[in-house]
Amino acid sequence: MITEKTFLGKLKTYLLFAGPTTFIFFTVVILPFLFGIYLTLTNWDGISATYSFVGLKNYLSAFQDKKFWDSFILTLKYVLYTVIFTNVIAFTLAYLLTSGIKGQNFLRAGFFIPNLIGGIVLGLVWRFVFSNVLVYIGNSLNWEIFSRSWLSHPEKAFWTLVIVSVWQSSGYMMIIYIAGLTGIPKDLIEAATIEGANSLQRIRHVILPLLAPFITVCVFLSLQRGFMVYDLNIALTEGGPFKSTELVAMHVYEKAFLSQEYGIGQAEAFFLFAMIVTVTLVQVYFSKKLEVEQ
Amino acid sequence: MITKNTTNFSDAAIAKKYNTGYKKTFGRVRLLPLYFLLYLLLFLYLVPFFLILVNAFKDRSQIVANPLGLPPTFKLINFIEAFQKMNYPYAFWNSLIITVLSSILIVFFSSMAAYLFARAKWSFNKFMFFVMVASMLIPFQAIMIPLVKIYGSLQLLNNKWTLIYMYIGFGSSLAVFIYHGSVKSIPLELEEAAMIDGCSKLQTFFKIVFPLLKPTTTTIIILDVLWIWNDFLLPSLVLISPKNRTLPLSTYYFHGTYTSDYGLLLASLILAITPVIIFYVFMQKHIIKGVLQGSIK
Numbered sequence: 001m002i003t004e005k006t007f008l009g010k011l012k013t014y015l016l017f018a019g020p021t022t023f024i025f026f027t028v029v030i031l032p033f034l035f036g037i038y039l040t041l042t043n044w045d046g047i048s049a050t051y052s053f054v055g056l057k058n059y060l061s062a063f064q065d066k067k068f069w070d071s072f073i074l075t076l077k078y079v080l081y082t083v084i085f086t087n088v089i090a091f092t093l094a095y096l097l098t099s100g101i102k103g104q105n106f107l108r109a110g111f112f113i114p115n116l117i118g119g120i121v122l123g124l125v126w127r128f129v130f131s132n133v134l135v136y137i138g139n140s141l142n143w144e145i146f147s148r149s150w151l152s153h154p155e156k157a158f159w160t161l162v163i164v165s166v167w168q169s170s171g172y173m174m175i176i177y178i179a180g181l182t183g184i185p186k187d188l189i190e191a192a193t194i195e196g197a198n199s200l201q202r203i204r205h206v207i208l209p210l211l212a213p214f215i216t217v218c219v220f221l222s223l224q225r226g227f228m229v230y231d232l233n234i235a236l237t238e239g240g241p242f243k244s245t246e247l248v249a250m251h252v253y254e255k256a257f258l259s260q261e262y263g264i265g266q267a268e269a270f271f272l273f274a275m276i277v278t279v280t281l282v283q284v285y286f287s288k289k290l291e292v293e294q
Numbered sequence: 295m296i297t298k299n300t301t302n303f304s305d306a307a308i309a310k311k312y313n314t315g316y317k318k319t320f321g322r323v324r325l326l327p328l329y330f331l332l333y334l335l336l337f338l339y340l341v342p343f344f345l346i347l348v349n350a351f352k353d354r355s356q357i358v359a360n361p362l363g364l365p366p367t368f369k370l371i372n373f374i375e376a377f378q379k380m381n382y383p384y385a386f387w388n389s390l391i392i393t394v395l396s397s398i399l400i401v402f403f404s405s406m407a408a409y410l411f412a413r414a415k416w417s418f419n420k421f422m423f424f425v426m427v428a429s430m431l432i433p434f435q436a437i438m439i440p441l442v443k444i445y446g447s448l449q450l451l452n453n454k455w456t457l458i459y460m461y462i463g464f465g466s467s468l469a470v471f472i473y474h475g476s477v478k479s480i481p482l483e484l485e486e487a488a489m490i491d492g493c494s495k496l497q498t499f500f501k502i503v504f505p506l507l508k509p510t511t512t513t514i515i516i517l518d519v520l521w522i523w524n525d526f527l528l529p530s531l532v533l534i535s536p537k538n539r540t541l542p543l544s545t546y547y548f549h550g551t552y553t554s555d556y557g558l559l560l561a562s563l564i565l566a567i568t569p570v571i572i573f574y575v576f577m578q579k580h581i582i583k584g585v586l587q588g589s590i591k
Contacts, residue, residue, distance in 0.1 A: 002414040002495065010416060013495065017410035021403045021466050022422060028463025029429050032440040039440055096332060101325055109578055110336045113343075115585075116570045118524025120542045124549055124563055128349070129342050132556070133361045167339065175586050217590055228433050231526045235546065249435050253527075256439045266439045273436040280431065 040267040058263040067243070068268050071251040072275075074158070078247060079226035082165045086222050087215070089170040094177030095203070108178065111171040119168075123235025126164045127151065130236075154244035157237045161245060164232060169225060173218040180214030181207070216287035220280055227276050248272050343567070350560040357556045372561035379552070380562050384537060385544035386569065389523060392454060392540060396461035397518040401511055404466045408473030409499055413485075423474065426467040434464075434527065442531050452534040460532065461522055469514050472588065476510040477503065509587075516577070516584030523570065541566055 004010045014022075040058050044051040062068060093111060097104045114122060131149040138146025150156035184207060192206045208215075230249040233239065239246035239254075246254070252272065256265030349357050350372055351365035376382070411423045441460070442451070450456045480503060488498045504511075526542045533539055539547065545566045552558055574581060 002410065004414070010414075013414070014410065014416075014418070016406075016496070017499075018407035018419075018422065021407035021462075021470065024403070024459060024463045025426060025429075025466050028441070028460050029432070029437065029467070030425070032437045032444055033429075033432060035444060036436060036440040039443065044443075093335075096328060099325075099328065101328060101332070107332055107336055109582070111339055112582060112585075113340065113571075113574070116520065116524075116574050116581075117567055118526060118542050120524075120526045120546050121563055121566050124545070124559070125342050125346055128556070128560060129345060132357065133345055136361050171339070172585065172589075175582055176589050179586050179590065214590070221589060228435065230435075231542075249433075252435045253438075257442075257531075262439055262443070266436075269433070269436040269439065273431075273433055276433055277431050 036266050036269070040263055040270065042263055044262050054263070058267040061261075061264045062267040062271060065255075065264065065268070067246075068248070068251055068255075068271075071246045071248045072271070074245070075227065075248040078158070078161060078165075078229075079223060081162045082169070082226050083219060083222045085162070085166040086169045086173055087218055089166060090173035090218065091177050091211075093170065093174045094181055095207075097174070098178055098181045108174070111174055113171070114168040115172045119229070119231025120235045122164060122168060123232045126160065127236055130160055151237055152241050154241055157241060157245045160236060161229075161232065161247075164236060165226070165229065168232075169222055173222065176214055176218050176221075177211070180211045184210050212287065212291040216284065216291065219283055219287065223280055223283060224276065227272065227279075346560050346563050350557060350564050353557050354555060357560075372557040373565065376548070376558050376562040376565055379558070380544045380548040380565070381536070381539070382544075382565055385539055385541045388454065388533075388538060389541040392458055392461070392529075393519055393522045396458045396465065396522050397515050399458065399462050400465040400469050400518055401514055403462060404469035404514070405473050405504060405507060405511070406499065407466070408470045409477050409503060411470065412474050412477035423470070426470050430467050430471070438527070438531060445532075451532055452538060454533070454538060457529060457532045460528065461518075464528075465518055465521075468517070468588070472514060473507065473510055476507050480506050512580055513584040513587040516581050517588045519573075520581075520585075541569075 002013060004013050041053055041055060042051045043054045043057075097108055097111075131151050134146045135149050137143065138148075150160050188206055188210070189202060192202050197205065228249055229247060230253065233245070233247050233250045237245040239250055248268075249272070252265050252269045255268060256262050259265075345361065348364060349361055351368050351370075353372075356363075356365065411419045445451055445456060445460075484502055484506075485498050488502045493501065524542060525540075526546065529540050529543055530546075533543065536544075536547075545562055548562050549559055
């Protein structure tokens, strides 16, 4: 209960309760964010103490950076596939694991395991699987598809990223869908069954509409994860072969810290930011509309 | 998003009530292929870990000859060598101290701030709360370059404490947001009674409100521990010298140094995974519940 009336009293209470959080949050998030805007207008190279003001030149360079747009389009493709596959598989797992079979808690816990481990370690685990185990299987069974490592082929290397991301995230989203499914009153499903709906019709007309808020959350989370993926990218494909699988987060890192073009890197990071905000807001807006209509 | 969660993942009663309806429609015998399918799927999900474990006991030539076969002997030589070469005790200790201190401090500072924001409707509080929630959309990549520039010029990089400080900054938005929702559901009468009995504002918070927030605190600790323990990009920018490296960092650099010694590399992966799996075995219920609560709020 807080009942301060005077300005000084309010200030004292604010500093006592929210002072540390406000200070740390501003110095770690807001200040760098604002300073980043300023940085995009300079030609700082990361080392020299002096740098000059270059106006909007960095944004222009970012626009003309072909590698950036390649990685940007690749990221969009990656996000599209991972969001769709992750959510379809997660929903299917959740549906099967709420059907009352024995040991479903054990199965749920098992499917969640990849989410406990970070992208670096998972990427290295799968690098071994793709470049050693699957190649061995391909060669012993004469399966053309695995005869050479997927990581050395540009198109297939992209798919390894999708496969590993879906593999990891689907267990996470499954947990959220399970919560949604267990909240659907069973009499609704029974009523639909009595009315003669088969299981596909029940999913389409009863379960999915009632699950809409959970779908919104899961799509939102998988979109955000997809745009920001970095660890898995450097550990699994290292952006290769020949920079063909360099997603945008990795490109920004290389631009800034390896090419030392900080201003351009920061301008490209802001493009990424604008993209994430636009896509997630549009997604939340449309899913909310769907939720209301049902 | 969803403001109120009426379902509970671990609530066996609800699950049972719901499931019986399904069992009738599926039937016992028709469930058999489903069992088979699900266990096969689980096997496929976890097979990469088995492959790593099996091959971690072999030497390079055995792995190249047959990565699917069982090791002839279960020698621990790879594990011992990896343990020493990746400086495991150092890395583990760094990860542990950074994760534990950051999580505790996030909980401590954020719960107090959220309490103020939820209980005092001053316009500055509303503004701060809005800024913190909106900031959750900023990708880390849009902050990392200026962050390194600022803290580098202040000579604060390559320091565990700076990293912990940054984690508090990055973790506070979500924590304040989740705590804010929970504080609002606590009846104000409890605090009024405490005040009448002579508690100060701080005492009221720590003796009455904070204990009632325990489920939320568990959620936040779980989310932050999983995030910070596994994080790579931020520590890779802040911690430069090898003796400061966390577990994901030392695993990654270890792989850069010993690229072709497979047995050793796989042993290092097992060493990196083991602590989290042990944590999961003991905290499984809390972890799944925490992840759920943290996502749908």
